[in-house]
Amino acid sequence: MEQKLVPYYRIVEKRQRTLRGIMVVFFIVVQIVWIGLPMLMAVFWSLVNPDHPWSYPQVFPSHLSLAQWDYVFKFTNIIRALGTSYSIAPLATIFTFLLALPTAYVLGRRRFQGREAIKILILLPIIMPGMVTALFLSRVFSFIGLDQNFFGLVLAHSLMGMPYMLRILTTSFEAIPQDIIDAAENLGATSFVKFKEIFIPMVLPGLFAGTIFTFITSLEEFSLTFVIGTPTFETIPTILFSFLGYHFIRTNAAVVSLILMIPNIAMLFVAERFLKTEYLAAAFGKM
Amino acid sequence: MPTKNRLSTLLLLLPGAGFIFLFLAAAIFMTVLQSLGFFSLTQESRFTFDYWRNLFDRQVIDSFLFSLKVGVGSSFGTLLFSYPLALFMRKKFFGRKPLGSMLKIPLFVPALVAAFLIINLIAYHGMLNHILMALGIIKEPLRMLRDKFGWVVLFIQIWKNLPFQLLIISASLETIQTDIEDAARNLGANKLALVRYIIFPLSIPGILVAVILVFIKTFGDFAITSVAGPIYPVSISVRMYAAANMFQEWNRAAGIGVVIIVTALLFVWLYSRLAKMMQGQK
Numbered sequence A: 001m002e003q004k005l006v007p008y009y010r011i012v013e014k015r016q017r018t019l020r021g022i023m024v025v026f027f028i029v030v031q032i033v034w035i036g037l038p039m040l041m042a043v044f045w046s047l048v049n050p051d052h053p054w055s056y057p058q059v060f061p062s063h064l065s066l067a068q069w070d071y072v073f074k075f076t077n078i079i080r081a082l083g084t085s086y087s088i089a090p091l092a093t094i095f096t097f098l099l100a101l102p103t104a105y106v107l108g109r110r111r112f113q114g115r116e117a118i119k120i121l122i123l124l125p126i127i128m129p130g131m132v133t134a135l136f137l138s139r140v141f142s143f144i145g146l147d148q149n150f151f152g153l154v155l156a157h158s159l160m161g162m163p164y165m166l167r168i169l170t171t172s173f174e175a176i177p178q179d180i181i182d183a184a185e186n187l188g189a190t191s192f193v194k195f196k197e198i199f200i201p202m203v204l205p206g207l208f209a210g211t212i213f214t215f216i217t218s219l220e221e222f223s224l225t226f227v228i229g230t231p232t233f234e235t236i237p238t239i240l241f242s243f244l245g246y247h248f249i250r251t252n253a254a255v256v257s258l259i260l261m262i263p264n265i266a267m268l269f270v271a272e273r274f275l276k277t278e279y280l281a282a283a284f285g286k287m
Numbered sequence B: 001m002p003t004k005n006r007l008s009t010l011l012l013l014l015p016g017a018g019f020i021f022l023f024l025a026a027a028i029f030m031t032v033l034q035s036l037g038f039f040s041l042t043q044e045s046r047f048t049f050d051y052w053r054n055l056f057d058r059q060v061i062d063s064f065l066f067s068l069k070v071g072v073g074s075s076f077g078t079l080l081f082s083y084p085l086a087l088f089m090r091k092k093f094f095g096r097k098p099l100g101s102m103l104k105i106p107l108f109v110p111a112l113v114a115a116f117l118i119i120n121l122i123a124y125h126g127m128l129n130h131i132l133m134a135l136g137i138i139k140e141p142l143r144m145l146r147d148k149f150g151w152v153v154l155f156i157q158i159w160k161n162l163p164f165q166l167l168i169i170s171a172s173l174e175t176i177q178t179d180i181e182d183a184a185r186n187l188g189a190n191k192l193a194l195v196r197y198i199i200f201p202l203s204i205p206g207i208l209v210a211v212i213l214v215f216i217k218t219f220g221d222f223a224i225t226s227v228a229g230p231i232y233p234v235s236i237s238v239r240m241y242a243a244a245n246m247f248q249e250w251n252r253a254a255g256i257g258v259v260i261i262v263t264a265l266l267f268v269w270l271y272s273r274l275a276k277m278m279q280g281q282k
Helices: A008-046 A067-075 A078-109 A115-121 A130-143 A150-174 A178-186 A191-220 A223-229 A236-244 A250-271 A278-284 B003-035 B058-090 B096-108 B111-122 B127-134 B151-174 B178-186 B191-219 B223-228 B236-246 B250-281
Strands: none
Touching (some): A008 B096, A067 A078, A067 A250, A078 A115, A115 B003, A130 A150, A130 B236, A130 B250, A150 A191, A150 B003, A178 A191, A191 A236, A191 A250, A236 B111, A250 B096, A250 B111, B058 B096, B058 B191, B096 B151, B111 B127, B111 B151, B111 B223, B178 B191, B191 B250, B236 B250
16 A cells, blocks of 8 residues: 555656666766776876886885986986977967968858868868878978978978867857847947957857867877977977887886876866867767 | 958968868878879889889788778777767766766877877786786786787777767767657657667767768877787888888888878768768658
8 A cells, every 4th residue: 555655657766766876886987997097007107116116916016206207307308398399289279270260250150152162171181191191291391391390390280280270160150140240230330349249259168179179189299290390309299109119118108198198188177167078079060 | 242252251261271271282292193103202203103003012901901990990899889878978967077077088188198008907917907817817917919900909099089979979969859759758669769760860970970080080090000009910001101211112102191091081972972861861
């Protein structure tokens, strides 16, 4: 008798809630293993004490020290690479933004023939496999004297970031309702006022997302830098490649990996409040 | 559109689209010409099909097939994880936001770092071996690095590309209107039928984009395969790079480059045909 007091749908609801709770816990555990464990291993490797090597069958290193960090900063070119990476990235981002703004405006606000084709054309740097672009752009660059050249690297990084900036800005311009612009025009707004009061504020979140993606693309860029820049210029990824390739030194690679990765992840979490990664989905959801 | 307007449209398009077009057209032009014997660095430049005739030897074919395998394997392998995850993430539940943020992390981890992280995990005394041994599945650590098939490469690529696919598929799932779902449910569709007949067909465009973008990225990959891939065959990009920079056979490298570009474009074309077909069906 008593059981009938609880409607059936309540029981189902409760069962579903428990099931979902179990699923969530399961997913969080998987997440910790899937994301957390690899990161933890890298942190441990970067803290290995050179006097007490970490070898099989130890699960974790027995002694920790900052000696590896010390070594990497003292005896490798990491400081210069950091300087190169972090001077190319902002320059490339600004350059990309300046070039992308007018094009994104036209692609987002005007309808003309060949618009769809151009929207695909601007994806070319992503569609073309990086190493092919790198090798043969380097041939082109060496003809015009941009090989092994800082400005050449900024240009190359801008090229790789351009699709992100253009696509995301275009989506933002497209999203502005025409009514608002019409209303402003009715009220006598000039082009300048329209830009200042409508376009800029409404495009700002997209601009922010585009900037972050371009910046990160530049920090991560490997193929073009490797072919056009080395040996004159080293960035953090090319240094990491040398530690992972010919001279495989796990501890050094761990330090450089963390140097490369931590700012990116920090950016993700700081930016999460303003930046919706959904912009990326909106910009690339349709090719 | 008035002529003046058309002119200004063109001028405004130039900085962004023109920049991309200029440099990529130059690079593609250079690739094609070099594969035909022009701009030769070591030999006399002349028009010839010799490089094309000798291009497809055992090594190049093996590398091409390997890269194709990695591309198809990574794009569909990632889908295997990203699609159920995207379905799961549609629901509102406690802890969805932090979980979503965590899931996005690999998107911001550079490819080389991702390779390093996974290498650590599966190395001879990596965590995976410890866990497998603790569970009593194996007696002795396995040597899994640089395996012949390329499982490690697939593992790294799936780890790295999962959030990207998840984002795109989630966005395409969000556009499905709840009315349709409600209607189906009213008509007595259970969960499986809902996914099978409503959600899945409607999310195919998103799936196509997610798969094609990951395919292109992984097919042309250089860095990950060269640090974690098998000794032989190397990926097609590594083969091309070696031809150019180790053996100074730039014309041969250009031939391989053309093959890579054509393959990538072929898949994009295939995608657009499929996408059009889907639209036609609706």
